[in-house]
Amino acid sequence: MNFRNFPMVPRVIFGRGSFDQLEEIITSKRVDTSAPFIFLVDDIFENTDLEKRIPLNYNDKIIFVSAGTEPKTSQVDTLRDQITNEFDRLPSGVIGIGGGTLMDLAKAVAIMLTNPGSAVDYQGWDLVKVPALYHVGVPTISGTGAEVSRTTVLTGPEKKLGINSDYTPFDQVVLDPDLCAGVPLNQWFYTGMDCYIHCIESLTGTYLNAFSQSYGEKSLELCNEVFLNGVLPEETSRDKLMMASWHGGMSIAYSQVGVAHAMSYGLSYLLGTRHGVGNCIVFNHLEEFYPEGVKQFKKMVDRHGVEIPQGLCADLTDTEFDTMIRVSLGMAPLWENAIGKNWKQVITPKKLREMYEKM
């Protein structure tokens, strides 16, 4: 057996208000005054207090990015080109501020600033050969685990697949739960459920081990406190959900996700469905695979009065179904984790089509 030698985020700061230490943290990493820091920031923060708190110095630059669509390989290439065209030298680093989309874009742009070609060339496992530029993750919504993961999930022309590499993880993460204040209910719920689903998929998977299990169990407890049982003050709830996301990310990093993610990738690829809501749409129909997890999930949906979209696949053509099924079946490690080595006998294209048709 070969065990993964997992690269962890080497620096983390946690605390309400810790964002204000970002300037001090990056100052020691500035190459010189003409090598800027590039802040990739979710455009919902344009003209807000958070924008004013971003520590710009010298020729540092903020690039606002919409997180309205899933991150794309072409978007990564364009951002890289924009940066290399504007500056005649490499930046000092890239700082992502936002949710999973911004986390993934920051990781991918940091990789593509030091590696030739297109982001498409690196979708897969261990294809990155040159260390990425220094990159920092500042999550402003909790659940994706992108702040600790070894991947950056991108939709390319052919596939939705991550750049999985030892150079992908952030060099530094700033966990400031206060930045998550004001997230709209639906988004808070869908993104939080990404974490919950990570836990269920990891803890019930065939790849499980004591390392993943300990992180997954703690993350699940925290999810339950936040979404199911707890009556928590808002600040406490934000603290706990940020740690749930962190531990959930660690859990899947050392095991794998499962059926919900494999199917949700198909939805996202074809319909552009956002990852968080896509997971919920799929997971809502997975009693067969995760009976207890889905039961609790439905309770959480009820408790928070969230509507899970239905009928997305009602009017799809055969060709469209086939595309979704092809993308989903391409996620072999996810299926193997969920079902076992003989997964292809269980998850046939016909079976997948029947499942998608319900969604």
Place this chain on the structure above:
Amino acid sequence: MNFRNFPMVPRVIFGRGSFDQLEEIITSKRVDTSAPFIFLVDDIFENTDLEKRIPLNYNDKIIFVSAGTEPKTSQVDTLRDQITNEFDRLPSGVIGIGGGTLMDLAKAVAIMLTNPGSAVDYQGWDLVKVPALYHVGVPTISGTGAEVSRTTVLTGPEKKLGINSDYTPFDQVVLDPDLCAGVPLNQWFYTGMDCYIHCIESLTGTYLNAFSQSYGEKSLELCNEVFLNGVLPEETSRDKLMMASWHGGMSIAYSQVGVAHAMSYGLSYLLGTRHGVGNCIVFNHLEEFYPEGVKQFKKMVDRHGVEIPQGLCADLTDTEFDTMIRVSLGMAPLWENAIGKNWKQVITPKKLREMYEKM
């Protein structure tokens, strides 16, 4: 408020048998064939199968070290001198294989191979200015958390105090629970209780935050499974205790230990009491500070039929008591975490003497 920007171990591998991947892991870190890896190994492994599995190549060297006494600054200096006298150039790295003593020695020797002077000069906070040599931790007993900590606790001529620095943490940790097979009951228990006590001290401390809490709660659950409630197969128990130690170490790293550690440092300094048993001797009498924690601890002691030594301080002189009290009161952050900012009003020399007299 200033939050700590915590350096995490950047690489970790977990799994039964993962020790066999050590060669592959360090090969990429070898500077060249004349720069050896130095393996600092607990001498209980001399002439055992584990010794044969240590991947020696070129001029790599094993140095066996007794873990019969707490690690000392003078010992670190001697090991450093031995290495620099034998080799005319810097090693490629230092690999510690053993319990907390070997972990701390490996971290300290890696620091002292690149920093001038004596280890004494670096006891304290952030006194190390030059990055340490590449260093790897391979724990063979679980509980101390030394595999993830930012310190290396050393007894010097004046004090027992860690080298706390950003350069102290290991560059790589190999978590192979199989290496913990065969640890004698008492040692297993005392070292495991180091972890349990970390959790109690962290979770009840005034420095607690959601980051520490999540790690501490998970670690405590795992300790309870292993020592209190669980009827676990031996392999599962080893897996879980290794993760308990890991999470417990993370919990105190982002908060602090408390009364048991502060007093146990005094015992160790004066009497050379080993850290694990010293913590148990002290904690056994701390109902006043940790009522629930001590109650559960006593159940664990009973369940495993372990004898906690008594009467260590029965025949001490006034001067000896004063020495212990001076060392213990020197641990200000530990007392402040346990009691609060006004701790000096509660923990007077008289109070400490009365407490030590019971032990």
